[in-house]
Amino acid sequence: MMRFVVMVVVVLVAAGFGAIALRPRFARAAMLPVGAPAPDFHGQIVTADQVAPVNLSDFRGHKLVLYFYPKDNTPGCTREACAFRDGYALFRAWGIAVLGCSIDSAESHRAFAKKYRLPFPLLLDPEHTIARAYGADNGIPILGLDRRVTYVIGADGRILKVYPDVDPASHARQILRDLGAENPPTPAPSPAVLPPAAAPATSPTAKKPAARHPRGEEEE
Numbered sequence: 001m002m003r004f005v006v007m008v009v010v011v012l013v014a015a016g017f018g019a020i021a022l023r024p025r026f027a028r029a030a031m032l033p034v035g036a037p038a039p040d041f042h043g044q045i046v047t048a049d050q051v052a053p054v055n056l057s058d059f060r061g062h063k064l065v066l067y068f069y070p071k072d073n074t075p076g077c078t079r080e081a082c083a084f085r086d087g088y089a090l091f092r093a094w095g096i097a098v099l100g101c102s103i104d105s106a107e108s109h110r111a112f113a114k115k116y117r118l119p120f121p122l123l124l125d126p127e128h129t130i131a132r133a134y135g136a137d138n139g140i141p142i143l144g145l146d147r148r149v150t151y152v153i154g155a156d157g158r159i160l161k162v163y164p165d166v167d168p169a170s171h172a173r174q175i176l177r178d179l180g181a182e183n184p185p186t187p188a189p190s191p192a193v194l195p196p197a198a199a200p201a202t203s204p205t206a207k208k209p210a211a212r213h214p215r216g217e218e219e220e
Contacts, residue, residue, distance in 0.1 A: 031135040031149070031164055038066075038153040039133035045099070045121035046109035054099075054123065056157070058195040063096045063160065064153040065175060066123075068136035070145040072104045072112035080148070080168035081118055087172040088119050094181040097194050099123050101130060102146055152179070 032038070038056060045054045056064075067084070069077045084091075084098055091098055101123035104112070109122040123130065131137040131146045139147030148168070152175065154160040161178060163171065176182050 031162060032151065032159050034159050034162060036159045038151065038157055038159055039130075041130045041133065043130060044106070044124045046106050046113060046124065047121040048113065049110060051106050051124075054121070056153070059097050059153070060157060061155050062194060063094075063155055063179070065091065065096060065098045065150065066101060066134070066153060067099070067150040067166075067171075068101050068131055068134065068139075068146045069148055070139055070143075071102060072108045072122075073115075076148070076168045077102070078116065080166070080171055081112070082116055083169060083172040084120060085116065085118050087176055090176055090181055090184065092194065093184050094179070095194065096179065096181065101125050101136075103128060103131075103144065150175070 040056045042053070042055050044051050065084075067080070069080055071077055081100060084100070088098065098120040099122070100118075100120065102109075103126050104122075104124075105126065106124060109124065112118070113122055125131055125146075128137040128144075128146070134149070134151060136147045136149040139145050139149075147164075148166045150163040150166060150171065151159055152161040152163075161175070163175070167174075173182075
């Protein structure tokens with residue numbers, strides 16, 4: 001009898017843990033379809049050493065690549081971020097903004113961006129609020145990390161493209177190809193005036209201009 005009771009308890013405990021582990025999968029929101037209005041968001045971004053407020057409406061009139069990734073400084077996420085970094089000049093030339101988003105802290109984002117010289121901002125989403133609205137949360141339920149999902153939001157604020165399956169190393173090139181932005185625009189336009197939140201950060205180590213005397217001579 002005692003053995004039977006122990007077996008029942010073990011089964012119930014195992015079932016309880018299984019339910020906890022699987023519950024986030026059932027709670028995962030659906031991906032947004034092409035043509036749907038992009039959910040508005042209000043949050044903060046990290047650019048170099050700056051933390052600034054940001055809203056989706058800041059990008060109205062520009063295409064926005066909003067990519068969700070699991071965690072800073074992991075191999076796949078690093079490859080993906082560096083691919084966006086390497087292609088960022090083309091994104092900018094075509095007036096396309098880029099935002100990376102994960103649950104990491106401002107300190108983690110700052111260190112990640114500095115280490116790999118990322119010229120685009122990283123969006124803070126510690127409570128999964130933005131990821132949940134875009135169906136990108138619960139990528140790894142046990143760890144509470146986001147899915148690797150990308151949306152391209154059109155200049156009109158609607159979903160233009162959805163990428164539920166991402167190859168980190170080639171994803172940036174894929175988006176550029178799909179948007180017809182693999183090569184610089186011809187004729188080359190003036191540099192795109194992107195929203196302040198999407199503009200490349202000025203390096204905190206950049207040298208300041210040398211101070212000059214009223215006569216224009218540099219100080220000794």
